[in-house]
Amino acid sequence: MRYLFFIFISCSYIFANSHIFVYHRFGDDKHKSASTTIKELEEEFEYFKKNNYKVVSLEKILNKIKKKENVPSNWIALTIDDAYKSFYTHGLEIFKKYKYPFTLYVYTEATTKKYKDFMTWKQIKEASKYGSIGLHSYSHPHLTHKSNKEIYKDTQKSFYIFTKKMGYAPKTYAYPYGEYDRRVQKQIKKFMFQKKPAFDAILNQNIGSVTKETDLFDIPRIALVGNVNIKQKLKYKTFDAKWIEPLKFPKDGILKSIKAKVNPKYKKLKLYITSEGWRDIKVNNGIIDIKLNIRLKRARTRIILGTDVFTISSNIITKKRNNNDK
Numbered sequence: 001m002r003y004l005f006f007i008f009i010s011c012s013y014i015f016a017n018s019h020i021f022v023y024h025r026f027g028d029d030k031h032k033s034a035s036t037t038i039k040e041l042e043e044e045f046e047y048f049k050k051n052n053y054k055v056v057s058l059e060k061i062l063n064k065i066k067k068k069e070n071v072p073s074n075w076i077a078l079t080i081d082d083a084y085k086s087f088y089t090h091g092l093e094i095f096k097k098y099k100y101p102f103t104l105y106v107y108t109e110a111t112t113k114k115y116k117d118f119m120t121w122k123q124i125k126e127a128s129k130y131g132s133i134g135l136h137s138y139s140h141p142h143l144t145h146k147s148n149k150e151i152y153k154d155t156q157k158s159f160y161i162f163t164k165k166m167g168y169a170p171k172t173y174a175y176p177y178g179e180y181d182r183r184v185q186k187q188i189k190k191f192m193f194q195k196k197p198a199f200d201a202i203l204n205q206n207i208g209s210v211t212k213e214t215d216l217f218d219i220p221r222i223a224l225v226g227n228v229n230i231k232q233k234l235k236y237k238t239f240d241a242k243w244i245e246p247l248k249f250p251k252d253g254i255l256k257s258i259k260a261k262v263n264p265k266y267k268k269l270k271l272y273i274t275s276e277g278w279r280d281i282k283v284n285n286g287i288i289d290i291k292l293n294i295r296l297k298r299a300r301t302r303i304i305l306g307t308d309v310f311t312i313s314s315n316i317i318t319k320k321r322n323n324n325d326k
């Protein structure tokens with residue numbers, strides 16, 4: 001009996017990881033690298049259905065996190081970035097067929113200026129009958145390259161247009177390109193509407209799962225493009241780590257140390273650094289303190305800690321482009 005109880009507890013702990021996916025284009029042969037074919041989409045949806053996954057609205061997952069309640073491991077939320085026309089012409093009917101809700105993130109400049117490849121406000125309104133609509137900036141900038149003032153202006157402009165066109169204010173925000181750092185996050189998080197923070201949640205594009213411990217302003221999403229191994233994508237779990245260093249891209253571009261706190265029960269872990277790959281590391285009393293001397297080759301470097309390649313905590317540091325418009 002005691003043994004069974006233990007199994008129950010450990011399973012509920014291990015499996016309380018839900019997943020949020022992000023799509024871009026659908027059945028778009030001209031942009032294959034960002035597109036999911038209708039066949040691939042239906043195969044993924046069939047996989048969810050056959051394996052007892054439940055596609056719920058993003059809001060349903062956010063509510064669980066707000067209440068600090070376990071997010072069931074079989075819950076999935078689907079998001080779509082940019083509001084490309086191909087969602088309206090190809091993707092939407094499949095979502096409707098399966099009755100799967102979604103959250104569509106609008107690149108407001110493209111929609112407002114009627115860029116050829118993008119949905120119109122009328123089409124977005126039509127789509128909003130079947131899902132929710134969120135904000136994806138005005139000009140789709142690389143936010144890490146922008147000053148605080150520029151980030152504010154872009155957000156304000158898109159927020160205003162969205163609210164005017166949709167008749168209500170957006171409640172969630174997805175970073176363009178999924179790119180952000182702690183400074184960018186702070187700017188979006190503190191963006192105000194009617195004297196309150198405007199957004200309930202901010203979504204990035206880091207690989208990982210969502211649990212009741214997930215920061216509502218740092219929600220990971222796994223990108224689904226083309227023919228993916230969906231079973232493998234659903235294996236990702238959250239590893240609980242408190243990052244101490246690095247918290248930003250080093251000025252001289254040299255990564256000198258990695259510090260983090262983890263549960264002391266772990267004696268060794270795996271560490272990943274972009275362009276360096278995985279390595280095994282030792283943990284002393286829950287402290288990771290590693291001295292390095294790595295010249296970072298990429299402007300965007302991902303550092304991951306985990307018990308294996310699927311149970312992970314990601315830390316992304318992005319080089320800020322030098323500009324004069326501070």
Ligand SMILES: [Zn+2]
Pocket residue numbers: 081082107136140175176177
């Ligand atoms: Zn985008």
